[in-house]
Amino acid sequence: MAISFEHVTFTYQAGTPMAQTALEDVSFNLPDHGYLAIIGHTGSGKSTLVQQINALLKPTSGTIKIDDFTITPNTTNADLKPLRQHVGMVFQFPESQLFEETIRKDIAFGPQNFGMSPEDANELADQMLTTVGLDISYAERSPFELSGGQMRRVAIAGVLAMRPQVLILDEPTAGLDPQGRQEMMDLFEQLHREQGLTIVLVTHQMEDVAEYAEQVAIMREGRLVKFGDVQEAFGDPDWLLANQLDVPRAAQFAQQLAKRGFQWQPLPLTADQLAEQIAEQWQKRGTDHV
Amino acid sequence: MENIIEVKHLSYRYGKEQRPALNDVSFDVHRGEWLAIVGHNGSGKSTLAKSLDGLLPFTEGTVTVDGLELSPATVWQVREKIGMIFQNPDNQFVGATVEDDVAFGLENRQVTREDMIPRVKAAIEEVGMHDFAQREPSSLSGGQKQRVALAGIVAITPSILILDEATSMLDPLGRHDMLELVSKLRRDQKLTVISITHDIDEAANADRILVIDDGQLVQEASPAEIFALGEKLVDLGLDLPFTAKLKAALKKRGIEPPTNYQTMAEMEEWLWQSLSNT
Structure with a gap:
């Protein structure tokens, strides 16, 4: 699903003395099957922005279009039900939302709520369990006996069971160990690649952005200060540093070498991209010697 | 060197x-060292930390803290x-409020x-939160909350500080500030x-690293020795340092970098030497 924001502004407690503007005049277009990373400091408006996409928060002014759905300040909740079925949201620490007696029941809860028969929902639940990399033998167990990383997988399976076309992930790997993080990111990449899910990822992990994202949105104080592909977003490390954002390690390293006369085209953002360009120069060196 | 904690057959x-x-x-x-304990989720690291503080009644072994053997008494x-x-x-x-929270341990x-x-005032000053003394803790960012938690500890002047993945929920800036603050304290x-950590920067701050796997102590070494393990670090529950990732990517392309542990600066020097000799 393509997502477009047109001059979206959002104010918490609008019209009261407590009013606080969290998004200001945000506009962008994300193509269908995109993979968007949203970065920025704590409090820059990232979470407020993603909550607009499934209309948990509705804009104070402006318009959001998600394929054929249009969200305006006047959209009613009744109009939003079909949209919410298509936009799956994984909150921070989703494992805290588990509540059922068994893992199967927990995953099947959402689809049943949207009218699926218990039999079909259970079958779908088992399927989703496999998708997130857990063995089917887990289905009858209590979700509360699992490790933190496994609980998070179950919670994500519950979101996937809604068969969303857009998956919103708000810091999905926070608090996991490096291996758990890697497995989680691989899962999203697979869903994106194989099932064509549009992914919107809120993260502080710049290495993940460089590795997985296709588009990047940079937020600062409620404004969208940069939107583009990964190279456009990270190609100017000085700008990132001036905005107190982390530069991917590979780009930092490449910049150090650039000071000594190395030439990069374009600036490498991942270890793989960096090694690729080094290997090219390595071979050239070989031929120069001959 | 004097031992502040001795753990035997726990x-x-x-x-x-x-x-x-x-x-x-x-x-x-x-006494006085910074010890990092690393390992996978579920390796037993947190259990170990809780045992040191008597939060878990361990079944066998002894823990001696500053000359006192840990027991119900x-x-x-x-x-x-x-x-x-x-x-x-x-x-x-x-x-x-932040003040009340810091005062709790003293009360x-x-x-x-x-x-x-x-004492409350001094502790809050020490962690740089004086402007927030009257604020509700819920209105603070994650990094600020951890600072307040540190102030609560500073106020009771313990001799040992245990951080149980205390930076893992913070953003990079918050994590960096927290580690600087811990160094200062x-x-x-x-x-x-x-x-107790997965974070490579936090582990790098330590004088020594213990590796726990499946409930057992499997290795004890300096950060430099541990980081020299390269890709095996992932098995220890640590992230790979960037240089290890780059080395692996270069090897895939038939370039063999020196095998010992290299910092970013050493790696840069090596590449520059290798490529400018034309």
């Missing part, structure tokens, strides 16, 4: 679990010596009001620091 089993969460673990912590004296910070900053607040110790006020308050 074992622990949760409920009816077959496998012990800790299996015959022995090690020492030197000494646990409260031992806890006077240890301050602990946990992963989730939201799970450790009791006070309605528990029946410190007089005259004595308490300056360690200096100012002469603290011994034990940090």
Whole structure:
């Protein structure tokens, strides 16, 4: 699903003395099957922005279009039900939302709520369990006996069971160990690649952005200060540093070498991209010697 | 070097679990050092940390803290010596304001009001949160919350600080600030620091690293020795340093970098030497 924001502004407690503007005049277009990373400091408006996409928060002014759905300040909740079925949201620490007696029941809860028969929902639940990399033998167990990383997988399976076309992930790997993080990111990449899910990822992990994202949105104080592909977003490390954002390690390293006369085209953002360009120069060196 | 903590043959089993969460673990912590404990989720690191503070009644072995052997009779004296910070900053607040929260530990110790006020103030100053003394903890960012938790510990002047994945829920800036603050507190308050972590930067701050796997102590080494393990670091529950990732990517392309541990600067030097010799 393509997502477009047109001059979206959002104010918490609008019209009261407590009013606080969290998004200001945000506009962008994300193509269908995109993979968007949203970065920025704590409090820059990232979470407020993603909550607009499934209309948990509705804009104070402006318009959001998600394929054929249009969200305006006047959209009613009744109009939003079909949209919410298509936009799956994984909150921070989703494992805290588990509540059922068994893992199967927990995953099947959402689809049943949207009218699926218990039999079909259970079958779908088992399927989703496999998708997130857990063995089917887990289905009858209590979700509360699992490790933190496994609980998070179950919670994500519950979101996937809604068969969303857009998956919103708000810091999905926070608090996991490096291996758990890697497995989680691989899962999203697979869903994106194989099932064509549009992914919107809120993260502080710049290495993940460089590795997985296709588009990047940079937020600062409620404004969208940069939107583009990964190279456009990270190609100017000085700008990132001036905005107190982390530069991917590979780009930092490449910049150090650039000071000594190395030439990069374009600036490498991942270890793989960096090694690729080094290997090219390595071979050239070989031929120069001959 | 003097040991502030001595752990001997420590074992622990949760409920009816077959496998012990800790299996015959022995090690020492030197006074004043920064010791990092690394390992996978579920390796037993947090169980170990909780055992040191008497939060878990271990089944076998002994823990001696600052000359006191941990037992039901000494646990409260031992806890006077240890301050602990946990992963989730939201799970450790009791006070309605930052000041109240920092005062909580002192109230528990029946410190007089005259004595308490300056100590709370000083602790909040020490962590750089004086502008927030009257704020509600819930209105703070994750990094600020962990600072307040640190102030609560500073106020009771323990000799040991245990960080149980205390930076894992913070953004990069918050994590960096927190580690700087811990370094400063360690200096100012002469603290011994034990940090349980997956974070490579946090582990790099340590003087020594212990690796726990499946409830057992499998390795003890300096950060340089541990980081030299390269891609095996992932098996230890640590992230790969960037240089290890780059080396692996270069090897895939038939370029063999030197095998010993290299910092970013050494790696840069090596590449520059190798490629500019034309």
